Amino acid sequence: MKTFLHTGCALISIWLLLQVSACKKENTTLYPIPANLKMITSGYAMGAATKVEVYAANDLFIGYNIIHIALYDSVSNMRITQAQISLNALMKTGSGTSQSGPVENPTSTQAVNGLFNAAVVFTKPTASNSNWALSMQVQNQGNQKTGSFAGTVSVVQPSPAKAYSLIAKDDSASLFVCLLQPATPQLGANSFEVTIYRQISPMNFAPDSSYNVMIDAEMPSMSGMNSPNYVNPVYTGNGHYLGKVDFIMSGEWQINMSLLHNTALADSSHYFDLSL
């Protein structure tokens, strides 16, 4: 009987070990990092026993950047799929001044495919005397510990530009406008999405819902041929405006932007260049 019990316990222990091992293996292989993502920065969120890896599809650029955050238990290296993340993007210059960039924290504490998706808006490029620091507060909901991570990231000026800043004609507000969609323009119908942030102070950008956005897509090389059937972007929340633009021909397109406060023109001197 004793032998039988010992044998049973040993089998159960082996089964449990196998399950743990399988769990660990499953946890690390179930959510592989997509091949199209590249690591931007990594480090540890001290105090949360959490390793942080930040990914993006491209090098970070001036404008609206979607980032993907992978969290790991710093001991077991198991993927953490439940966490509260609070982001901050801060640029420090050699002269000691600081400026933040708008951020969009993950909308859920539950990772999607093992990743926490967020967005960061960078307003200036990295320079010899200025650096962007991407920091985040991580609350590991597995161990209920909270810690901080900070990493230096490099931000480049994309070509063509995907964001611009302006001083509104009507109220002299300092605005920062970013192009989100189309990220990869294609022939036919494309969603057109921008964000507008109002700079309250150097450390505070707020989403602005007060504008009427009008667009006009044209091909400068075709004597200003316009895109048909476009839909002017309308506010959808959190500084986002969503519309539609159609491209009937591949080549260089220019999306002319007009921002209005009701009927008062705030700006119509900027545009986005798109190539398809």
Place this chain on the structure above:
Amino acid sequence: MDRKYLYLIILLIIQLNAVRAQQCDSLCSLKQVDLSDVVVSCHGPNDDPQVSFYKQNRLPTTEEILGRIQGVSLIRRGNYGMEPALRCYCGSQINSTLNGMKIFSACTDKMDPITIYIEPNNLEAVDVTQGAAGSKYGSTIGGSMNMDIKEAQCTPQREIYFTTASSYSSVNNGYNGSVSLSSSGPKASFRVGVVYRKAFDYKEGGGETVLHSGYEKGNVSASASFKLNANQNIVLDYIGDMGWNIGFPALQMDTRRAQANIASASYITQHERKVLKQTETKVYFNSIYHLMDNSQRTDAPMQMTMPGISYTTGMYSDIKLAGGKNNQIDLRGDYYANYTQASMTMFPENQPVNYMLTLPGNLRQFAGAYGADEWDITQNHILKFNVRNEVMHTDLTTDAGKEQWGVFTATTATTKYLPSVSVQYSWLGPHHVSINLTGAYGSSAPGGNQLYGYYLFTALDNYDYIGNPALRSEKSLQGDVNVAYRDKIVGLSVTGYYHKLYDYIIGNIINGYSPVTIGAYGVKQYFNIPEAFITGSEASVSVNLRQGFQSMNTFNYSYGSLSDGSAVPMLSPLRGINSVRYSYKDWHIQAETDWALAKDRVNTSVGEITSPAYALLNLRTGYRYKYKNNIWEANISVENVLDAKYREYSDWGTVLRPGRNFVVYVSYSFGK
């Protein structure tokens, strides 16, 4: 080596052989001589005297032959590659077939009509049926025009025929050369033909050169026939056609290169003593490539190229039955699928290229069944009716095309049912009088450009056109009356017709769209309009005196309105051709006037402009010398003797037609 030089070398070799052949004495008489073998038949009115008269002229292109057929007009955008029209129907409203085969343009500007693929030296016959009654080759509201090519035919004895012809036109410094050789026997026969053409820019009336009007092309045709037994034959046909630098002065672009490969295989059975008289089953394939660009237009705002392809695969089976002594029954089943695609690449300076699918890849499939019965009720009363039902299904086939069309609609697939029916009653009265009454209902599916065209520029009205996959098929209810008198000397024929059209397709301006073409006025889209009508008359008078005098006179006029009261496009003003010929032995001399009244009632919304009245004088003479089995022939023509400045109602833009033109034609034929 450039292929055009290959054509030249082949032509020169065969021409040298022709010179050698002239030195030989052969004994057999010729049975086959170039254009004189072209049989042109027009269903409905009995116009045989008219056809017989004009087929004796040595006309250098198939287009010029077609232009002599009553009710046929040519939409002219250049000096070559004219689009045929029946009355005022064109494009998808009519059936244009070659040996019963469907062939579709690869060019979205219609620079490559089917008529350019067949040369006079391999044109056997043209079968024209006006109106919806011409549904044998496909559902139609405008009629059908089938061009039969000369095929190899087995003969009881071994026979060889050789023909070569050359012509020169002064107005465009143009040279045409052709050779054809056929060999036939009881079991097998073969026929090959080669044509080469080269013409420079022509001079309009008054002597001004019309830039971008020259052309160059080569054509090869081959046919083989094999007799399996007394009742069964297999016939293989091939046509290869190449064109280079074909100018279109009325358009913004020219053909840089065009290539066609047309092949078919037929299985034919003959059963003379049975109810089943004859069957023919044909499978065919043709591929058309067309490249147009504006590289020769120095005033173009931007360089651009527009390549296009068209692939058609099809088959049909014809069955002829004898239903008793007085009935002839003709049955036909057919299917074909056509894939077309065209694109445009623009090259702005110092910028990336712009690219657009001007006709996204689309597949149109047609399947139809046709039946006709000609019932000789008595010797004087004949009733003929035919019925056809056809279904078309079409859709875009490429993701890129669907994405591009997603700007306008996500629904691009469409299916059309295309019924046609016609009844013709003929009364053969006393004193050589006959009356023909025809009533018909027909329908035509929209064409590829009308369905899926994407910012296709139309130079006629200077608008970019967008297709409309939601178009309905065009329908027509038609009545034709023909009264004819014909004896050995005089032939009179008068035809009147009235066609009511429903869901007529036309382009309307759409606001809020900017054109792709730099300088275009705007954008139009094809829509159906509820109703339209056309009416008109065609008449011919022929006189054939025993003393060698012949006269042929044809007249036609058409009138019509859209539902808003504006003119139907392509209406003909009163137009006529009057010819008189005197023949003495192997000589003949002919004087001809080709005239039209002014056309002042035009549809300006589609870009038509008025055309002034004109009258041309053409003089022709010819001599034919026959010695044993050799025939030499020479013809000299002076066309537009008075060097008139003129353009016809169907011409695009303000480009004038050729001025005074001296044409010399010589041919040699040999056979035994």
